[in-house]
Amino acid sequence: MNDTICAVITGSGGAVAVIRVSGPEAWQCALKLTKSSNGPEVNRVYHQKLFDGDFLLDKALVTYFKAPKSFTGGDTVEFACHASNYIKGRLLQILSDMGVRPAKNGEFSMRAFINGKMDLVEANGLCDLIASDNAASHGAAMNSMEGKLSAEFKRIKNSLSELLAQIEVRIDDVDEEMQPLDPGYTKKILNDVKLRAGDLASTFSTGKFVKEGIKVAILGVPNAGKSSLLNAIVGFDRAIVSEHSGTTRDTVEEIADFKGHKIILTDTAGIKEGALDVAEREGMRRSLNAADKSDIIIFTADTSKKHLQADHELWNSLKIKGKKIILACNKKDINFTPPEFLYEADKVVNVSSKTGEGVEELKNSVISLLDAGDIKADSNLITSAVHYDMLVKTEKELEEALKALKKDLGLEFLAEHVRRALLHLKEIIGEVYADDILGIIFSKFCVGK
Numbered sequence: 001m002n003d004t005i006c007a008v009i010t011g012s013g014g015a016v017a018v019i020r021v022s023g024p025e026a027w028q029c030a031l032k033l034t035k036s037s038n039g040p041e042v043n044r045v046y047h048q049k050l051f052d053g054d055f056l057l058d059k060a061l062v063t064y065f066k067a068p069k070s071f072t073g074g075d076t077v078e079f080a081c082h083a084s085n086y087i088k089g090r091l092l093q094i095l096s097d098m099g100v101r102p103a104k105n106g107e108f109s110m111r112a113f114i115n116g117k118m119d120l121v122e123a124n125g126l127c128d129l130i131a132s133d134n135a136a137s138h139g140a141a142m143n144s145m146e147g148k149l150s151a152e153f154k155r156i157k158n159s160l161s162e163l164l165a166q167i168e169v170r171i172d173d174v175d176e177e178m179q180p181l182d183p184g185y186t187k188k189i190l191n192d193v194k195l196r197a198g199d200l201a202s203t204f205s206t207g208k209f210v211k212e213g214i215k216v217a218i219l220g221v222p223n224a225g226k227s228s229l230l231n232a233i234v235g236f237d238r239a240i241v242s243e244h245s246g247t248t249r250d251t252v253e254e255i256a257d258f259k260g261h262k263i264i265l266t267d268t269a270g271i272k273e274g275a276l277d278v279a280e281r282e283g284m285r286r287s288l289n290a291a292d293k294s295d296i297i298i299f300t301a302d303t304s305k306k307h308l309q310a311d312h313e314l315w316n317s318l319k320i321k322g323k324k325i326i327l328a329c330n331k332k333d334i335n336f337t338p339p340e341f342l343y344e345a346d347k348v349v350n351v352s353s354k355t356g357e358g359v360e361e362l363k364n365s366v367i368s369l370l371d372a373g374d375i376k377a378d379s380n381l382i383t384s385a386v387h388y389d390m391l392v393k394t395e396k397e398l399e400e401a402l403k404a405l406k407k408d409l410g411l412e413f414l415a416e417h418v419r420r421a422l423l424h425l426k427e428i429i430g431e432v433y434a435d436d437i438l439g440i441i442f443s444k445f446c447v448g449k
């Protein structure tokens, strides 16, 4: 915190790059770089020359922020220079020569957190916002960055804090001068808080998919119609289709939208037994790899053909992966009698890639089987596995507190469970933290953030 750090805070490409310098020496460095003697005004942008020794390095826009009014809460200067790799490299070198250290990943945000500019949930939201790539992930991240998610955590936390205070004064009240704790009231508060923590935790089934997208792998034996199905789902000719078996040799990935959810669809090379060349074997390895990584598998079977034995073998090998499987029956003929194994599918959908029949049902099935939920704008979503984990732990402690109350185990027992629940909530927001944990959390942020 006491040293001065710098980093390029803009992405690659574009004509202008911003370099942020933050820490006690930031202003001094800027005065040297711009060879100015008189102090700049706070929160003003100056068009200034930046010098590399006696040479003119660039003419840039320089903004001066004074602590505590800056992104990090410390003295900060931003140089919006031309995005030449040479200019950026020299600027960072000159700053380094002045004793300014390159910022670590997330270090600016970590300073902002330590300086009380945002809590940990808001910092996490900021990180998610930068990574967001659709309306749903953007909306969830914005809610979080804007403090709406934190506010809900704080509401739950405050109810528990008040309850704990009530319990603790009675523990201290050895002379029993106070009215005893009302069990009905205590039970009501505990139940209410547990319900709210549970409601928030339950949004994670939607939230995790909102943040990362849903990975769907399309698998099947060669020539089952996988690529046609991918094309029918995304609505354009993404994958090459032919009547020849083995047209798809490598996996083909495409992003689609299912009811507002981001879907990462992977079409795969058909899987078969028998003599294979090296490329075919590699293709199949990638197909199975896509199956392993997926959240759900669409198993495509051409039920007009008689190779259902091959389908069955592949089906059995996929079943053991323990994933949800939707069976997409392609080109079904009217005399088709379904073999037994079809009934093991989590869902069977008849599809026609040609007419688009069944495609909507397929999309809906993915969402409902994964319990991915509806995406509602403006509602709080838990997208972090850590937050989810902490909420589940909170719920368990509250359950224990309710048991302690019911069995009348005494105020100390009750207080201990409430205290632990409270600690989980405080850890989520960042009211309590261990220094080494902070480093780990913020190191997941990108450079320059």
Ligand SMILES: Nc1nc2c(c(=O)[nH]1)N(C=O)[C@@H](CNc1ccc(C(=O)N[C@@H](CCC(=O)O)C(=O)O)cc1)CN2
Pocket: 018, 065, 068, 069, 070, 071, 078, 117
């Ligand atoms: N050039 C530039 N653009 C940027 C950022 C930045 O740091 N620099 N941001 C960075 O991520 C985002 C904007 N976020 C920011 C948040 C707070 C402050 C700030 O200086 N806050 C002070 C002063 C507030 C005021 O005077 O109104 C404060 O909170 O005290 C600046 C940027 C996006 N665009």
